[in-house]
Amino acid sequence: MADERPTPQANRRRFLEVATLALGGAVGVVLSVPLVRYFLFPIGRKVVSSPDAPVDVCALSAVPADGRPVQVAVVSQAQRDAWVVRQEVAVGSAWVRRDRAGKVVAVSGQCPHLGCAIGFDGERFRCPCHKSSFKATGERESGPSKRGLDPLEATVKGGRVLVRFRRFRPDVAERIEV
Amino acid sequence: MKIGDWLDQRTGHRAAVRWALDEPVAGGASFAYVFGSVLAFLLVMQIVTGVLLATAYSPSATDAWASVAYIQDEMTLGWFVRGLHSHGASAMVVVAGLHLMQTALYGAYRAPRELNWWVGVLMLGVLLAFALTGYLLPWDQTGYWATKVATGIAGTTPIAGQAIQEIAQGGNEYGNLTLTRFFALHVLVLPGAMVALFTLHLFLFRRHGVTPHWWLDREQLEKRTRPFWPDQMFKDTAAMAAVFAVLVGINLWNGGVALDAPADPSTSFDARPEWYFRPLFQALKYFEGPMEKLVALGLPAVLGGFLIALPLIDRGESRSPRRRWKQLGALGVIALLMIALTAVSFREDAGDPRVQKGNHEAEGRARLSRTLAKMFGVPAEGGTAVYEQAPHARARTLWREHCAGCHQGGKRQGPEIGPGYNSRGWIRDFLAAPSGPRFFGPTKIRGMEPVEVRGEELDAVVELVYGQTGAPDADAAKVARGKTVFADECASCHSMDDKSEGSAPNLGGRGSVEMLAGFMARPDHPRWFGKANEMPAFFDDLDRDDRRALAEYLVMLRGRPWH
16 A cells, blocks of 8 residues: 655645745735725715804895795805815705795705706706706605705894705615715 | 636636746745845735825825825824835835845846846836835925935936926926826836836746855755745745734834924925935035035946946856955945945934934924814815914914014013913912012013902902903902902002003903903003003004904913913
8 A cells, every 4th residue: 555644745845835825814914904994994984074053055035035946055164074174165055945934944955866966947846867856845756866855954043044054865765864 | 617627727827826836946945035025025015005095195285295194193094004105115125125135146147137137226226216206295394305305416417407307396396296296106107117127027037047056056956946836935925924024013113104294395494315315315415516416416326337237247157256256345335335324324313413403393393283184174275274273373473473572581571471371370470579570570660569468358359350351260259359459459559440541550351352452552552551661552563353363362371371
């Protein structure tokens, strides 16, 4: 019967192979851990942020009495974008109108479908990207959007309209703030 | 069918792997041959860490520093990744030097391997170009000023110098184009060149095989031949692991690498290049004028030329170092000289109090700018605008310009005004010695005697005066008591309302923002010091906004400890 015990050379070779792979693997793992953690930094982090406070968007007199919505730019005073802090930055748009009771209300200008800027055609809100349409009240009418326009907190102070701009997750039925 | 078989049928990968691993190493595996592989590992590490840094770095003169500060101080383990990249560059220079010395010692530049040697010398050049271009990218004081010297030297090249400098720095001055060019070089051109040269280097190496130990004859070499895998690969991996461990150790020990304050073209900054450029930096100190220019360009040229010439000036049969002592000796002397120059350079800096002071100040600036960036962000103008984020930044500048000379320090000409001004402690000390050296002593004002009340009555008066500043924590009961004491002890000279004029300053609202802003404009107003006034009136020099900013700054100082 042939001697089936591995030769010393074969043993030595095997040892070197395993040791090389183990050492190399160890270096790879130790190197990867901090690099992967660094790469995953943005997950769950508010890298771009602006103060929560309501922003002055227009004069009260600019909101038509007949309930027609007007578009306003939401300009943040201190937007933090990674390392920079910017003054006077437009962070989004909103539509402001008077409701049936005459109270000033606002909706986000961002389409809840995939985030395009919506327009108003005189009768209803329409999104140019995928043709979602919403009633003048913001209620969902037709198209791919899964929910109506997102309402924003609007207050009136000293003849000015202030809006608290918030962002919500796109393409879901539930209104979840991001 | 196993996956391995499926893949091999389509790609023939097994043959490729066998070609790569079955290389016979004549004379056996040796630690002498590991340096090339270690360099390859470090190159891969540099590329990976470089890509990760590039996902967060912005190559614009406005944003560069802020983005690096963000990586360094806010991103998860950003300091570690940047530190690995920077220390990795140093490691590559060291290992490249070792690789060069080993291959030279072994005569690996002898025929038929001359070309491979030259490719290696080119790779060394690319490595140094990497280091140079990378050093500028953070756009901090060190990187900015050190690279300015380097492009300045390039500009002294005869005939084409001006053009070379303008191409390198993207114009007449350092600015946005400098950074974009250096970035493109560092991230696109040089990596491409390095990979291409490396491929050529590997191909030529495999074609001729390793240059084995010179002391073994043909028969011994054959007998001791071992396969690359696993014998040599094991030694290579062990060396890689050791170098990596040292690198990580150094990185952890030093907490990454330094980031200086943002580049400030208006300052003069005594910058140092990276340690491996110190030999040239030091050598240039020994020459002046046109000789200095000659050495700056000539020394690298001569060194490079010598390396390139080696295969041509060292030809022969034997690779024994004894027969080649002249050429190897020259190489050894050059290496020792460079090490010596580096050591001298560091030693000189360590022993120079001016340099040490400069370093200390630079560290302070770096700490300040990085803290401000992290807390408040960097304004859109970028770089040095970060200092404006400091609370009362404008007021501090105005104070330094207009007020500190008289109100702080040894050459004071007025009352001491600084941290703790108008705090209870300051007021108490003033009442105890109004003409003392810390208050009206340096002036000619001698009209007020030390206040004689003690105990609770003194506390009450102090609280009354303290309350006039508008401090929200003034004790109302004490203030009320203080009014009584004031009426008995102080009212004969001082009024405390909003308009009376008299022989002593009206203490109404004294130390409040409004009072201070008004006082600065006209300290000689009869409400305050009138004819006894010695302080300049700042009505013309400081506008309302400036005075208000200063007043707010002084009110803030009230909350600081008074010693």
